[in-house]
Amino acid sequence: MRSAVPCHCRIEAVGGAFCYRPGEPHSELVDRKEGEPLAPLIVRDVDGEIIQARDTIVRKI
Template sequence: MVKRTTFETADCPVARSVDAVGDWWSLLIVRDAFDGSRRFGEFQRSLGVAKNILSARLKALTDNGILELVPAGAHHEYVLTAKGEALFPVIVALRQWGEAFSFGPGEPHSQLVDRRDAKPLRPLEIHAADGRRLTPVDTEVRKLA
């Protein structure tokens, strides 16, 4: 089997983030955790993924501090940690990008809505410290010393 490249020591935050949650199964597990899945069987039914793959991804997410395995009666459940909950904007951004670019006109899909008023969320935007909306041309990457 080919060994996966690791970016755990890369100096780029994006590379390190991808190393922690960068495969589709892991991101879909995190998505399902936000949607309320907590048990192995719930993730397995939702995703239809092979048990060995799911086990490996859940272990990696737990080892990376994104999920925590907690006792729940005779079973254990996977719960998002604060580090895992901090992925919420990432999941929302991927969802909104998918809604905008992955479906044809009128094609049905799911939509994330505010529980309070059942309205769709506003598109995520990136803002400067002074509140200005930023686009890619307004930013640059600078290395920290």
Template sequence: MVARTRFDAEPCPVARSIDAIGDWWSLLIVRDAFDGSRRFGEFQRSLGIAKNILTSRLRTLEETGVLKSVPASDGSRYQEYVLTEKGSALFPVIVALRQWGETHCFAPDESHSRLLDRRNGHPLSPLEIRSSDGRPIGPDETVVEKLDPANGTD
């Protein structure tokens, strides 16, 4: 088996985030957790993923603090997987991927799911990145600053 490249020591937040999440299966598990899946069998049925792969991804998501296992809410002997605070903080990432996919991955007449506001049943507004003064900002208006941990700057 080929060893997985690790990015947990990289100075780039994107690389470390990818290292923590792992792969597409992990993001789909997190998506399903937001949609209410809690048990191994629920994730497996929803994703059609092999049990050994699901076991591995759930373990990694627990080790990175995205999910935690808790006793089943119905009092049975089963364990359930719930999002931690760290896992819940992935909500904007999942929404961004969903909105990007709705825009770029479907034909105009092709059916797909929609994420709705539970209170009013309306679709969510598109996510926007805003500057510290509140104006919408795009990639051409940003720059990456590399920080030196010794003094907090380059």
């Protein structure tokens, strides 16, 4: 299930940012070795350019 780690990281980050009041205690995903919070995930296109949600669409099949 290692392929699900980026999804888990993103869901954890969104939950921490939007589901709790400022200062409210909650779990957080941290680096096992250092115990530090993870850096924000940055979504990039195939050329390495940073993209935002507004830059994407869902191609239905």
